[in-house]
């Protein structure tokens with residue numbers, strides 16, 4: 001999940017305007033940031049995902065991020081908000097991915113396998129947060145329609161990436177809801193080298 005997490009940060013900013021949006025964005029992506037750091041420390045992708053997205057480590061990360069926000073902003077509410085936002089990442093990832101909630105625990109429903117549906121759900125979450133923020137104390141640049149439009153483009157790029165990469169290279173825009181017959185752009189199978 002990508003822009004769905006941004007929607008959570010937008011919604012939180014509208015509810016708690018004193019917390020900087022930057023801090024909320026870092027909080028909403030904290031498990032992904034930690035996973036990249038652990039990957040850079042040469043942990044395997046599975047270990048990096050486990051120690052960043054699964055309990056109890058994700059809860060420890062949430063508590064650490066919340067404590068940082070509490071100290072930096074001298075605001076106890078910031079601890080609770082940031083703690084909740086970091087954990088919201090783990091819960092939302094259970095919709096899009098199939099990571100375990102804890103080692104050996106229940107796994108996500110992996111909606112990311114149905115890319116068009118995930119695109120719609122993430123767009124709706126993002127728009128819900130953006131509309132809330134737009135009605136409240138949003139900075140003027142954030143009120144521009146180009147912000148959600150750009151976020152949808154980012155998500156669509158991720159969809160293209162996930163369809164075109166192995167082991168899903170035989171998938172197409174309508175998969176798995178339709179068969180990839182190759183007769184149109186919607187049913188054309190892609191295969192590219194990952195560019196990120």
Ligand SMILES: [Zn+2]
Pocket residue numbers: 001031032053089093
């Ligand atoms: Zn994640």
